[in-house]
Amino acid sequence: MKRGLIAATSVAAMLVGVAGCGSSDSDDKKSGADSFKGDTLTVWFMSGSNAPKWTKGVKADFEKKTGAKLKVEIQEWNGIQQKLTTALSETNPPDVVEIGNTQTPAYAATGGLADLADLKKGIGADWTESMNKAAVYDGKQYAAPWYVLNRVVMYNKKIWADAGIKGTPKTRAEFFKDLEKINSKTEAEPLYLPGQNWYFFDGLTIGQNAQLVKKDGGKYVSNLADPKVGAAMDVYKKYQSFSEAPKDKDEATPQQAEVFAKGKTGAIIGMGYEAGTAIKANPKIEKDIGYFTIPGETADKPEGVFLGGSNLAVAAGSEKQELAAEFMKIALSDKHEGAMAEEVGNTPNKESLMTELKGNPAAEAASPAVAGGGTTPLIPEWAAVENPPNPVKSYMTAVLNGKSPAAAAQQVEAEMNKRLSQKQ
Incomplete structure (x- = not known):
């Protein structure tokens, strides 16, 4: 399911005064079977x-x-x-x-x-x-x-068993410990997580109750310099430390499910339907695939997720x-x-x-x-931000390459603000 955003262009003036859908006040309202016959x-x-x-x-x-x-x-x-x-x-x-x-x-x-x-x-x-x-x-x-739909952890049950892991983690700290076990006790890559898996990062910001934009007067501007956004990026960086994936690519370059299909990866974070891609690439992997909810800081609250x-x-x-x-x-x-x-x-x-x-x-x-999930900023101006090259992805790569979250935010905020100011 493609969920990329492209900036919508302005349209001519629309019809106004249309009655609310389903209004019960219309004098000519139809009712009953066959009431709209011929329509x-x-x-x-x-x-x-x-x-x-x-x-x-x-x-x-x-x-x-x-x-x-x-x-x-x-x-x-x-x-x-x-x-x-x-x-x-x-x-x-x-x-x-x-x-x-x-x-x-x-x-x-x-x-x-x-x-x-x-x-x-x-x-x-x-x-x-x-x-x-x-x-x-x-x-x-x-x-x-x-x-x-939202992201889950798709994991290789055989690799987890080889690492001596029983069950699935209920907290983020437990998840990190399991990844450390895979790293130390097997030859597998614990987690395949490219540096620009942007929608997973968006979920982490939701989990931190962070906002990617803020109002400055009458316009929206970047809020990437907010420490809460930085905290979300720090969590992402910790996850990415268990991965050998490139820091300047997203999960589609290459398709992470095809990487998982090779049977040498402990887990990926993605959509459930990506299992179909993995199985198509390697039918033998099907028996080893398991899933669990992305764990949050505490066992009673899963990680924030992007709801696409x-x-x-x-x-x-x-x-x-x-x-x-x-x-x-x-x-x-x-x-x-x-x-x-x-x-x-x-x-x-x-x-x-x-x-x-x-x-x-x-x-x-x-x-x-789902109950604790969210989306990207629900403003028309956001559409332009996600057009390639997405400045948030550039921010992520900069942090993973050693810049502080604050310095990385400063590096991309001019471009992000430019996009947020574009007319729709």
Whole structure:
């Protein structure tokens, strides 16, 4: 699942005065089976997001309840920001769209998304708070949380057994001790962690309650010089000391799962689905793969994690607001959120539905950290920061090469501030 951010361009003035999605005050509100017969609702899903069984079930329930047809159009992540920004500015946009959760502020800021306050009141009272934060912009509900994924520790059970390790660590200190055992008692690399695994670092800042940006007057500027950010980087540096990975590359260069597949690495920190990449590269590795939650400072609180996923939103320019609301109620219902979790292992939008992840070891390892997870800064200006070369990655490499966190922050803050000042 690609979650890179590209700065969204500004769009022309949007339609204003669109009624809140699902409003009960409309005089011509339709109701009952076949109430929307003859209508077609267009939904944009991103490639790989809408699981086949889930889609079939949602489509059947939607068409049975409303009498309308559901038209699903699949989009590619590459270039979607510009394509969707343009579509939302037109007079006939897709009615419902999937958007990356951290991209929501950029689209909301242009006026392209409908206010979903009524939907939140109706079905979202118990949406997981850490997930819902990414659906809110400027205090208003512009999207609904659909699902998230987050990083876990994928480890080689054989290597851990060879090191005499029993069980999995519950605290960060225990994890470091286990990595030290692998280092001293085996020939394996304890942890493969390249210097620019940026989303893992973002999780560490969340765990430290650190903010990557701050307000300076009326604009956002770098906050990398904050000692809390430095503390997160110190933790990252400790982890990276157990790795032989390059300090100036990220986890995709090379693919860390392919490194893990060689059977000479104790662990990696990544997405659960990366196991598929490892198994494809070396089918024999499958029997040795295990997972556990990234441990935090204390056993009762996992490490902070970046919650990457998708929201569902309604186009402000859609003329089918009521029908879109019916779709959202069905797609985001406990029935279908639970079915999605069971089918593909995505974390659903309610903690009460986590039981549907049982039997999926990677998803079970990821779920305990969701409540304490977070995202990158939820501001439209952040999009430009992550465009290559990401200055935060440069900051990380500088620290790993010997600079103090404060000196590394000073080295990149001018570029980061320049990007934060770019118009969206």
